Amino acid sequence: MDKVIDVPDLGVPRIVIVGGGFGGLEFVRNLKKTDFQVVLLDRNNYHTFQPLLYQVATAGLEPDSISFPIRKLFHGFSNFYFRLAVVQKVDIEGSRVLTDIGELKYDHLVIASGSRTNFFGDEKIKYHCMPLKTVVQSLQLRSLLLQNFEQALQTKDLQERSALMNFVIVGGGPTGVELAGAISELKKYVLPVDYPELDVRRMEVHLVDAGDRVLNALSPKSSQSSQKYLKKLGVILHQNTFVTSYDGEVATTKKGDQDGVIYSRNLIWSAGVEGNSPKGLDASLITERGNRILVDEYSKVLGQENVYAVGDVACMKTEEYPNGHPMVAPGAMQQATQLAKNFKNEAAGKEKKAFVYNDKGSMATIGKNKAVVEVGNFKSSGPFAWFIWMFVHIMSLLGMRNKSIVFINWFWNYLNYDRSNRLITNRFSKEERKQMRDQGKAGVVI
Amino acid sequence: MDKVIDVPDLGVPRIVIVGGGFGGLEFVRNLKKTDFQVVLLDRNNYHTFQPLLYQVATAGLEPDSISFPIRKLFHGFSNFYFRLAVVQKVDIEGSRVLTDIGELKYDHLVIASGSRTNFFGDEKIKYHCMPLKTVVQSLQLRSLLLQNFEQALQTKDLQERSALMNFVIVGGGPTGVELAGAISELKKYVLPVDYPELDVRRMEVHLVDAGDRVLNALSPKSSQSSQKYLKKLGVILHQNTFVTSYDGEVATTKKGDQDGVIYSRNLIWSAGVEGNSPKGLDASLITERGNRILVDEYSKVLGQENVYAVGDVACMKTEEYPNGHPMVAPGAMQQATQLAKNFKNEAAGKEKKAFVYNDKGSMATIGKNKAVVEVGNFKSSGPFAWFIWMFVHIMSLLGMRNKSIVFINWFWNYLNYDRSNRLITNRFSKEERKQMRDQGKAGVVI
Structure with missing residues (x-):
């Protein structure tokens, strides 16, 4: 038994x-x-606030402030049992x-x-890319990003150095767009002062989207604004383009019958769930x-x-x-x-009710003062949308402590153009990462 | 070459x-x-504020708030180079x-x-115990503690259940004393509400000290106060006692010619550096x-x-x-x-100066309103000492952001008798832990 x-x-x-x-x-x-x-x-014994994982990955928030212990939520529920x-x-x-x-x-x-x-069955991409669905993965991504910058200092091979500094983000949905924006802000505000020895201008942030507009769940107007913001931040936007292969070093792309390659050690897969x-x-x-x-x-x-x-x-x-x-x-x-x-x-012997979905709208942030929000017929972009985005996300976080800490972080980052949590907490050699991936732990997950 | x-x-x-x-x-x-x-x-690419590691291990602080990115410290130092x-x-x-x-x-x-x-050459203890010198180790300890509580729910064997819930802390220095106090506060305030199914009163916190008073760098009076606080929090204090062996399940102790055993899956070694x-x-x-x-x-x-x-x-x-x-x-x-x-x-062609150590005093906290402080001839214990302890530690942390976040955490914990960061972020089976230890990663460190 x-x-x-x-x-x-x-x-x-x-x-x-x-x-x-x-x-x-x-x-x-x-x-x-x-x-x-x-x-x-x-x-896990905690709930993950997935919409902010990308901020953990880009050193803007600590993992603990977007996680909440499940048991703590249900103190006083005498009929509740949790099992890990x-x-x-x-x-x-x-x-x-x-x-x-x-x-x-x-x-x-x-x-x-x-x-x-969803890797759409591509095992090679699954093996080499970084996914971003869990707290542990977000910390891995943060470590990989910073570790590759440290490593870029150790090579004189310009192509290798570029590959270490370049990012390819696949998928133009909210995660891809928000991540591309956040990495570009790191490039703009943080990395040049942290790495004065590197020519950070050479760093490229590619956003590869299979569609002809990002954030296609929103209106074309909001997509337009988002694309404008992304370009302003220096993101290289590839539209109607597919990543057809990735081996950990080189991503090959296809747009119509045009092939392309991008050298990058950092490919983040947010092309679907x-x-x-x-x-x-x-x-x-x-x-x-x-x-x-x-x-x-x-x-x-x-x-x-x-x-x-x-x-x-x-x-x-x-x-x-x-x-x-x-x-x-x-x-x-x-x-x-x-x-x-x-x-x-x-x-209670009463009637059951059918479920009717109530669309609460949609929003995404691309960077400081740059966001798009749509609620019913209300559409906004720019600083006001950004403010709404922050307010809604803080209010949605579980617990006063998490709310306060996220608020402090954002306030601090706003004033100082900073991302304070740039710690390499999971340091692995390439061999160790390979070993873990061979064990089926995608994205050097532990 | x-x-x-x-x-x-x-x-x-x-x-x-x-x-x-x-x-x-x-x-x-x-x-x-x-x-x-x-x-x-x-x-590491960050500095660790080691005096507060024990608070990360006991879910009181997030790891990021006691760590500080090294590169960030030296922006504007044109002669400074960092290598990971x-x-x-x-x-x-x-x-x-x-x-x-x-x-x-x-x-x-x-x-x-x-x-x-310092394990004083005891390889068996080194293999089985949890050390507490790094951020990663503190997170491992936090995960182990909570994971063992989750596991305690799954056994009807009372001895096994006790072993999962019991703690043995070896060493009566500041780390051992502060950790014993913090774990006892978890036992008092947090664990009974998180685990209403377990009889948390059965949980034992043992502090095993080779000397005849804890905190022997301080005055006997401060040691007395600390021991009083520890006992008030329910810590079982073993003095003039050595841990002679530990196999991951049972710790054997020796006091004079008296032998003893403590069943515990959680032995933390803070007996020396x-x-x-x-x-x-x-x-x-x-x-x-x-x-x-x-x-x-x-x-x-x-x-x-x-x-x-x-x-x-x-x-x-x-x-x-x-x-x-x-x-x-x-x-x-x-x-x-x-x-x-x-x-x-x-x-500059000037004289060198010999170094003279200036003793700034010593302090330790055992729990809420319970601390001892000694600075020169000034000695204090109780709430005022606790306040000094907190003030000194907050001021010593690097960076305003870390200071603010630690302050919020402590303020929150004070008001709510809470420890909010009780997340199992490193979940490993017993077999995986064994495997990692066999690879020489003490304390399930990754």
């Missing part, structure tokens, strides 16, 4: 939630003081979840396992594009009685969103809230 | 400094705008330093490589006890013309301090300042 995760039997229905992201936490929060046993499983576990498989037949620390039976299962980086669906679900339940789990309007997995999915991993096809809702935090939270309400309604 | 570290030849004397600790940085700071080329080597390098050997004959990135010639060498954990002398120096130059480098009153290594040592790694025997000065940060900074002045004096 497998090892069993030791959770007491409370004699009430047990809901097991997979994943402590925006959706999973919101679901738990809404089930305080109900007659359900709520068991949350996550591979990596979910390996879902066994629908047996109503149980299999994890690295044992199996756990459920009465209801809520899959909120979010999204993961896909649902992080757990193993064990029938293939018919998973979308072909995007690896998301098909759910009905009550977030119930198609054909299942007691299995649900919310957030990025769920795909609820509606007339307005035939490919499912956008994979964004507000959507996950709304969906989780509605699902929790339905659990409570059902227990 | 070996690879050479690429540093330009300025045509002025080159001083190479090994180590960016308190001594090394102070030395560089005093050589601004002088006719010396100053090249600093360190294995691990010094492997000093070659006095050849006037060069050998590192992992190549060799470097010097005209003058200043060894400021600090101290390292020794000079971190680089290889390549003649054995006659190294003290037998303490592994420090013998220097004259001008911090010049005995018998050498152009090699100096300052700080913890240096041993200047004087009438008042026949075994060298205490290994503390203020001493290192004073010695480095004097050495830099002597370099300037000599260049």
Whole structure:
């Protein structure tokens, strides 16, 4: 018999939630003081505020200020249980979840396992690039960036030196655009004073986008503004262009029938995400594009009685969103809230309600005083949009301490054109990085 | 020929400094705008404020707020060069330093490589214990502590559960005392609310001290107060007691001819430090006890013309301090300042001055409102001493940003009895930890 995760039997229905992201936490929060046993499983004991990972990677914020301990969120929830576990498989037949620390039976299962980086099957790129989906990856990227600058001092080979200093960011979505902007600000304000021996002007920041405008979830006008900001910061924008190969040193690109090469030791892959669906679900339940789990309007997995999915991993096809809702935090939270309400309604003998996604708008920041914001018909760009962006992000962070510390950091960086956290905390040789990658730890993740 | 570290030849004397600790940085700071080329080597690109490592390990502070990027300190120093390098050997004959990135010639060498954990030759303890001398180690300790609590939930074996929750801290110096206090505060304020399923009262914090009073560098009165505070916080104090063996699960102790055992998966070794002398120096130059480098009153290594040592790694025997000065940060900074002045004096044709250590006193904090401070004849304990301790530590931190963030953290923790940074950022299985230790990475260091 497998090892069993030791959770007491409370004699009430047990809901097991997979994943402590925006959706999973919101679901738990809404089930305080109900007659359900709520068991949350996550591979980390903290929640990650993913929208700000790129600021950790570029030395603007400390990792601890965008992370929040999960247990701390649910003090006083007498029906809440947390287990630090990596979910390996879902066994629908047996109503149980299999994890690295044992199996756990459920009465209801809520899959909120979010999204993961989508490499579209390119194993070579996956092996060599840096992804940016976790706190650990963001610290690795920060270390790699700074370590390559230190190394650039040690070579007289100009091509190698350029490769160490150049960046290729693949994907013109919010992560790619924000990262390109942040790295360009490092280039502008921080690196020249830190490395007076290097000719930082030679450093190139390439943003390679497969589409003809960045941030294509926003209006063409906002894309225009963003591109203007990116160019102002010196980002080299490649549009309608694909990265076709990367071997750790050279990226090859394709635009129409034109081929190109960029020498770079730093390729960051933010070209797409896909649902992080757990193993064990029938293939018919998973979308072909995007690896998301098909759910009905009550977030119930198609054909299942007691299995649900919310957030990025769920795909609820509606007339307005035939490919499912956008994979964004507000959507996950709304969906989780509605699902929790339905659990409570059902227990109280009330009607369940179908979920309706409420688009809260979209925003991205490219640099100091440079951002675009769209909420309904309201569109803004420039310093005011930048201010809104900061306000919304600070308010969305969990906890007063994190809010204060992020505020201080941003205030400090604003006044001093600084990024204070430029510490190489994970220092690895090229051989060690290769070894770790060979062990399947993409992006020198440990 | 070996690879050479690429540093330009300025045509002025080159001083190479090994180590960016308190001594090394102070030395560089005093050589601004002088006719010396100053090249600093360190294995990290940041300075670590070691006195607060224990607060990172116990989730009270984020690692970034006690670290400071070295390059940032010396903006505007046109004669300053930094290289990220691990010094492997000093070659006095050849006037060069050998590192992992190549060799470097010097005209003058200043060894400021600090101290390292002293295991007194016990390889088994070294293999199994957690040391606490670096930022990475402090994060490892934080992760181990929390991970063992998560694991304690998964066992019904009461002895195993106790072992996961128990702590053994070896050494009654400032690090041991402060750590024992901080872990006891976690036990008192944080762990019971985070882990309502565990009977945290069963958790034991053992402080094992070979002497008959803790903090023996302070007066007996301060030791008394500290012991009173420790007992108030529930620390089990073993005096005149040695840890004779530790296998990762069980620590055996000896007091006189009484043997004892403590079951614990968490043994922290803070029983001593020794000079971190680089290889390549003649054995006659190294003290037998303490592994420090013998220097004259001008911090010049005995018998050498152009090699100096300052700080913890240096041993200047004087009438008042026949075994060298205490290994503390203020001493290192004073010695480095004097050495830099002597370099300037000599260049200006002035007299060199012998170094005289000025004892700035000593302090330690055991917990909220619980500290001891001694400065000259001034002795204090309790809330006022605690306030002084906090003030001195905040003022000693490098940079306004770090000062502000540490202040916010402490203010927050004071009001909320909280430790907010309880994130398991380095999650390893027992097998992975074993593997890393087998590779010589003590304390699951990566």
